Amino acid sequence: GENVEQHPSTLSVQEGDSAVIKCTYSDSASNYFPWYKQELGKRPQLIIDIRSNVGEKKDQRIAVTLNKTAKHFSLHITETQPEDSAVYFCAASIYGGATNKLIFGTGTLLAVQP
């Protein structure tokens, strides 16, 4: 079955710097890759996603890139702010199939130092 690896497990950056989180997946049939942000005590929130027919997607300070050949995708946050501090999860799924289930990475704790 699908397996998603995520690195690093923790990341500390200075406010204003960029942060990059990387994930690899095992199932070449996966075609949907969302990223979730989870603040302490809150639910995971979908912040950006990418589908396999696209190589890059951007939304203000957040961007996601996908390399289907290497089976990895990355989250890029530019001009980080203290409110970006949270746990970030990547996930992979095969949409359009019978289950549409998400397989999550292990998470990255991002700390943005003021």
Next chain:
Amino acid sequence: SAVISQKPSRDICQRGTSLTIQCQVDSQVTMMFWYRQQPGQSLTLIATANQGSEATYESGFVIDKFPISRPNLTFSTLTVSNMSPEDSSIYLCSVTGQGVGEQFFGPGTRLTVL
């Protein structure tokens, strides 16, 4: 996006008892899922709640321990049966969104088993 609510938001239970968690959505959704998030860990899919038929369970999860109902397109329940301290976790429901592949999470139920 849909408004998702869960009841209860938290509970403390004695071992050997059962707890039923409810997930309510304010609009009809195609698919509903139940996840477990153990303390400090990632999200693990328990099962897909199928409307009008038996849930589809992931490896390691069984119907006797986690019975699930989905009587209509806006409501589902997850029961955690014969609880032990190892069942202490956050249980989250998720629903598919308008975009293909999207999933959105409920606020979660924090369960502590003594």
